[in-house]
Amino acid sequence: MELLEQEIDSADLHVGMYVCRLDRDWNGTPFPLQGVLIRTREDIDEIGRYARRVWVDLEKSTGPAVFHLHALAPKARVKTKTKIGAESELGTQATLFDDEILISARLLDQLSERTTDFLGKLRRGELVSQAEIDEVVEPVVRSLIRNPDAYFWLESLRSRHHYTYTHAVNCCALAAAFGRHLGFDDKEVKALATGALLLDIGMGAVPPDMINHEGPLDDVGRAFVERHVSEGVERLRQSGLDDPAIIDMVLNHHEHFDGSGYPEQKMDGSIPLPGRIAGLVDAYDAMTSERPYRPALSRAEALQQLVKQRNGQRDADLVEQFVRCLGVYPVGTLVELNTGEVGLVMSQNPSQRLRPRVMMLTNPTKQLRAHFIPVNLMDTEAQPALAKVHIARSLPPGSYGLDPAALDL
Known part of the structure; x- marks a missing residue:
C-alpha cells in the first residue's frame, strides 16, 4: 500500500495541506484536534512556532497543495541513470548563469532561420542532412548542459508568435534538459532533443484550419490530425533519420498511459520511455503557448495540470521527475509575492525549490519599477528581511499587463 503521509519542513507548508502529525506531541499546542487543514498563512506561522518537521496527509490535502507535495517529495521513485560529470563527452563544462546568458543569446538569434529552413524541407518531403539537424540540436544541448536556467530565462523573454x-525548439530544449536530469549520456540526450524537435513534422499533411480549429473536431477532423503521427514517422524514414529513440518519440508522443491516446492506444510500459518523455514535453509546451482557440497557461499551472494527470494520461513517476527538473516555479514564471510585488523567476535553487531567484518587476502596488531588481529568495543570511518573503502564487502570462518579451530585461 502506498504511503499516504509525507514529511516536510513546516516552512514548506502551503494552504490546502492537511497536517496529521508533528515532530512533537499535540498537547501544549493551540490546535484542539490531532490534525489541522491549513487555511491561511497565519496557520502556517502558528504551526511553525511549535514544530520544525510535520507530516502531511496526501489524501486530505487539496488543490495546488498536492502539486507542491509532489515537488517536495524527499526522493524519487523513478530510477535514473548514473549522472555524468561536470564535463560531458561533448567537452562541455557547467557555466555560471550570467556567463551562459551571453552565449545563449547568440544561440537563440541563430536558431530561427536554421530551424525554420530544415523543418520546412521535411514538411515538403525534401531530404535534410544530419549536419543540418546537428546545427540546431548540438548548440541547444550544449547550452542546456552548461546552464539550463540561463537558456530557459532567455527563451521566456522571446516572442512566441510563430x-x-x-x-x-522549446520541445527540443525541454527534452535535452529532462534527459540530462535523468542522467542520460550525451548521445542519448542528443537523440531525445532531436526527436522532440521533429515531433510535429507530419503536421504538414494536416489542413491549417483543422490545426487551429476552435472547439472539438468531428471524426474526419480528428482523423486528419491524428494522421500527423504516421506521416511524421514516414518522413523521418524517407530522410534517413531512423534512430530508434527518435522514431519512438514521434510515433508515441500522443499515446497516454491509460490507453486513451493515439494512434495505437498503448498503455503503461508498452509506451517506450522516449515516447513518454516526448508526450510530457509536448503537452507542457503546448499548454504554456498561446493558441488561437485558448490562452496560454503559466508554466507553474501547466505543471499542476500534468500532476493532475498522473496515473491517468501520464506516468506518475516521470511527472514527478519532470517537476523536479523544472522546479515548482519554472524559469520564466510570473509570480506574485506575499509583499504584493510581481516578479519573473530567473533561476532555481535546487535545495529550496520554493525560493528561486526572481527578477522583481513591480512595486507592491503593481507599478512597473524604474529599475528591475534580481533577488535570490534563499539569500536570507545576507538579507534577513527575505525570511518573511515568499511566493504567494504563480500568475497567468500577461497578468497586470506584464509581457516579459516587451520589457528591457
Whole structure:
C-alpha cells in the first residue's frame, strides 16, 4: 500500500495541506484536534512556532497543495541513470548563469532561420542532412548542459508568435534538459532533443484550419490530425533519420498511459520511455503557448495540470521527475509575492525549490519599477528581511499587463 503521509519542513507548508502529525506531541499546542487543514498563512506561522518537521496527509490535502507535495517529495521513485560529470563527452563544462546568458543569446538569434529552413524541407518531403539537424540540436544541448536556467530565462523573454518554430525548439530544449536530469549520456540526450524537435513534422499533411480549429473536431477532423503521427514517422524514414529513440518519440508522443491516446492506444510500459518523455514535453509546451482557440497557461499551472494527470494520461513517476527538473516555479514564471510585488523567476535553487531567484518587476502596488531588481529568495543570511518573503502564487502570462518579451530585461 502506498504511503499516504509525507514529511516536510513546516516552512514548506502551503494552504490546502492537511497536517496529521508533528515532530512533537499535540498537547501544549493551540490546535484542539490531532490534525489541522491549513487555511491561511497565519496557520502556517502558528504551526511553525511549535514544530520544525510535520507530516502531511496526501489524501486530505487539496488543490495546488498536492502539486507542491509532489515537488517536495524527499526522493524519487523513478530510477535514473548514473549522472555524468561536470564535463560531458561533448567537452562541455557547467557555466555560471550570467556567463551562459551571453552565449545563449547568440544561440537563440541563430536558431530561427536554421530551424525554420530544415523543418520546412521535411514538411515538403525534401531530404535534410544530419549536419543540418546537428546545427540546431548540438548548440541547444550544449547550452542546456552548461546552464539550463540561463537558456530557459532567455527563451521566456522571446516572442512566441510563430508557434510551429517555437514549439519545436522549446520541445527540443525541454527534452535535452529532462534527459540530462535523468542522467542520460550525451548521445542519448542528443537523440531525445532531436526527436522532440521533429515531433510535429507530419503536421504538414494536416489542413491549417483543422490545426487551429476552435472547439472539438468531428471524426474526419480528428482523423486528419491524428494522421500527423504516421506521416511524421514516414518522413523521418524517407530522410534517413531512423534512430530508434527518435522514431519512438514521434510515433508515441500522443499515446497516454491509460490507453486513451493515439494512434495505437498503448498503455503503461508498452509506451517506450522516449515516447513518454516526448508526450510530457509536448503537452507542457503546448499548454504554456498561446493558441488561437485558448490562452496560454503559466508554466507553474501547466505543471499542476500534468500532476493532475498522473496515473491517468501520464506516468506518475516521470511527472514527478519532470517537476523536479523544472522546479515548482519554472524559469520564466510570473509570480506574485506575499509583499504584493510581481516578479519573473530567473533561476532555481535546487535545495529550496520554493525560493528561486526572481527578477522583481513591480512595486507592491503593481507599478512597473524604474529599475528591475534580481533577488535570490534563499539569500536570507545576507538579507534577513527575505525570511518573511515568499511566493504567494504563480500568475497567468500577461497578468497586470506584464509581457516579459516587451520589457528591457
